[in-house]
Amino acid sequence: MSFRDLSVLIAVILIIAMLIIPFPGWMLSVLIIINISLSLLVILTSMNMKEPLEFSIFPSLILLLTLFRLALNVSTTRAILAEGDAGRVVETFGTFVTGGNVLVGLVVFLILIVIQFIVITKGSERVSEVAARFTLDAMPGKQMSIDADLNAGMISEEQARERREKVSKEADFYGAMDGASKFVKGDAIAGIIMVLINILFGIIIGVVQKGLGFSEAVSHYTTLTVGDGIVSQIPALLISTATGIVVTRAASDGNLGQDITSQLFAFPKMLYVAAGTIFLLGLFTPIGLLLTLPIAALLAFGGYMISRTQQKQDELEEVLEEEIEMDEMKSPENVVGLLNIDPIEFEFGYGLIPLADTNQGGDLLDRIVMIRRQLAIELGLVIPVVRIRDNIQLQPNEYRLKVKGNEMASGEILLDHYLVMAPGIEEEDSVEGINTIEPSFGLPAKWITEDKKDQAEMFGYTVVDPPSVVSTHITEVIKQYAHELLGRQETKQLIDHLRDSYPILVEEVTPTPLSIGDIQKVLAKLLKEKVSIRNLPVVFETLADFGKMTTDPEVLTEYVRQALAKQITSQFAEPGETLKVVTMSGKVEKAVAEGVQQTEHGNYLSLDPDMSQMIIEAVANEVEQLSLQGQAPILLCSPAIRMYVRQLTERYFPQLPVLSYNELEANVEVQSVGVVNV
Known part of the structure; x- marks a missing residue:
């Protein structure tokens, strides 16, 4: 066990001990200073983080710090009531804050309680509750957005996995913060109750048991109670403030200090307006210029300095942009990036943008997600991400599908129509429409308007909406050219996946006697004839049996097909x-x-x-x-x-x-x- 783990365990045991064992005053003073230090560290950390998940332990930390503070309250209450002394720190805070006047100290303490309980704690609790609710409600939308970006090729599988994990962690974090804020609220209530107990029972003990006069007992125990309350409420106030900062913190590129200064002073001209207002306030009111003029001058000077800084920064950014553009033009990487070819591309004219635009009700991205899942089950192949983009060079209603940069299929659809196909020999003029050819199977078809949809269904036509026409065409084209999408890299991924469950089988096949290229040729030939390779264990069992006799992919494919007889039979019969x-x-x-x-x-x-x-x-x-x-x-x-x-x-x-x-x-x-x- 490491030192860090051991230190946390010791701290928890110490908290339990504080609830049971009386501690001497000097030790209570040390623990109070530690409590204040930890609270300062928490609020400073919350101000310097860039996003809430950087402080994901905060909900659990709130619970531990609250228990620590309550245990301190119990120990100091025990010391005050039993011995009339809770250490130098409590006494100093009580004497310093009261300033010799017990009522002033009591009022200051009550004000701290009001600020802590009504303002900070109540607000943090409400923000935590709303943030948790909104985060949970937004989870499905965020997941769909990740899937859309993945299918559009904007992010990789690994990036999508990381973003999904982040969404899940955010939901867990804000849910935990909603519960942790209740501890902060309960701590504030407990602080008020302990103050009343200390004052009331302190006076009773002082008068009855220790023989003090009433005024002396009131002064002594009230001073200690105020000191104890303040040394506990200041850390509580810091933790409550840190809670509010964390749950209201949006992700940014800097910490809270940088964000406040950069955003508050983003418009220097507003500082001139504020300076003028303060100057007029001193000129036309009894406040006087002696007080307002220095502040107005400071604001005006700050606005001037910020304006100059921003101007220099803008000039520097322009120079850097020009240098970057020149470097990119000279850099060979700018050309190398153009050599990349997407495995599958779907391009469409501007008239078909509503198909892919979710804001206009388009669900093409979701359909492609389902297509990839369906083909993974049917073919046993992980279909690469389909790159979707509009192309102004195409006709408005035209689309085309490319596989490894080569156009494999194209078509034209009318978004405000339905595609209908006759079940048999079509009767003359049974349904009026625009004659066309169904793109997936090359069958005669018609485009009809929505008002003729019911009529077509009554005549027995098959009626298909435009998104279904496109998704069916994409599915069939990918099936037809699946063997071209399976390269050595994709084969290696399939082998690695199989190795997790059948390590001995994979070792017997590759790298000896068959290389990845040999296996890839066999799998590609199966896919070319529409034979699923999902049952990889059977494929590899066959390759293990016959790979030592021959490495001819044609012959090996025949052996594998015979081993898959049950699958092939069910495919056709x-x-x-x-x-x-x-x-x-x-x-x-x-x-x-x-x-x-x-x-x-x-x-x-x-x-x-x-x-x-x-x-x-x-x-x-x-x-x-x-x-x-x-x-x-x-x-x-x-x-x-x-x-x-x-x-x-x-x-x-x-x-x-x-x-x-x-x-x-x-x-x-x-x-x-x-x-x-x-």
């Missing part, structure tokens, strides 16, 4: 339903297998151009037939050629799932609704 697929004829599978060329750098497909063209046309024919029937096409082939069939069809049918027999669960009923044949 509903429980209890038949999975309808398009299969490949034996002739086509044989042609593909014979076209595989093996080299030292890996295997690749080398088919005759005519054969490739016939296979593509046959696949296109089957896909078209299924699309006309309203079914999602799935191509099924043998495990040995699946990755080569995918390579062959990828360019022409990027959204077509290509599965192998080993990727389907044995209990799934499969029905072939078409055959690719040449």
Whole structure:
């Protein structure tokens, strides 16, 4: 245990001892001086802090200091009543303040009590209560603001975490201050009661037990009581004032002294006005210029000096700004900063600003937060922060989405309209609107006004509001290009997260036999075919089994897909339903297998151009037939050629799932609704 910890424990034990054990007068004097010193230290600290959280221990400190002060009151009361002496400090304060007149001292003490109880303590208690209530009420708004800044790319994940912790600590601090202020109030009440006890029972003890005269007893015990009350009320007054300073303190770049001087004297001309007013007060009233003229002159001189200082400071700041601008123009860092590319950018024209502006009811930032959470669950990938910005070069209602600086999608929406899509073959002129194409899936659609919304729903149209159109488009584009967002750095973060729960598994896979780059290629290939990588333990178990046999990412991906058979099956087949697929004829599978060329750098497909063209046309024919029937096409082939069939069809049918027999669960009923044949 350190010396600091031990000293606090000793102090607490001392407080308990003061309540029980009588202390000699000299020790009480030492403790009283310590009490005054601690109170001075507290108020000076509260004046020099920049924000309340810098003095976060203050609520607990108030409790300890209040108990210390009350224990002192108990000890001094015991000494006054039992021995008629509470030490040199109490006697000195009582004699000095009373000045030989007990009534004057009593009045001064009562005034201190009134100031302490009614003005300072009452005000601090009220401010603490209001600050606690407002801070708690503002917490949801602050949290939303942090999420908005995070999604806008203005702050990093670490900065967002720090700001959330600060918001939580502020709420705890002001809640604690609200409770701690009650101790200060109770201490003031206890001080009044102890004064009455000391005077009343002191007179009784002095007259009855010690044989003093009534006037002598009144003078002696009142003097000691006033001294005791003042030495306890002065620290209490300082603590109450410090409480008020802390709870009324707003965050700033300086301490209280700097803020007062800089803000109170921020307008030097006002000092001239004040000087003129004081001068006229002495000129036209009996007060006289002898008293007011020096003060007016001092104010005028202060205004003149502050004006000169501000003028020099402004000139210096202009020179420094010019130097900084020149340095930035010459500095290579100014160019290096332009090389940064945001992983995901969403740009929009000025007409779509209400989408992102929360003051105009826009909830795009909140939607993007939900999109990132949804995709983290679906894909197992932490989507980077989406940078949102307006672009005056775009049309007012146009938007575009970039991935790593490249435009991947764009669209146009009408904020005061709704997008509607027919459930089947649209009847002619069933709903009037502006013809368009739904941006996410490329389906025919219309923009209709709000007054036609009910009519469209009655006809069975799917009605979507503009924010939902944009958020759906963003979701689909991120899903489509998720494999491009997964680099080595992101892969390293996923591995580190997995290492927390499966350290042995990770050690068996990387850095030997597979590097982070090898793992990244496997995960990216899974994402490219819409296979979630959330089940990383299974992925790494497979890589641990087969990574020692081969480091070819294509082959490893096939092994991982087979290990994820249950997941892939549930992705395409509903429980209890038949999975309808398009299969490949034996002739086509044989042609593909014979076209595989093996080299030292890996295997690749080398088919005759005519054969490739016939296979593509046959696949296109089957896909078209299924699309006309309203079914999602799935191509099924043998495990040995699946990755080569995918390579062959990828360019022409990027959204077509290509599965192998080993990727389907044995209990799934499969029905072939078409055959690719040449």
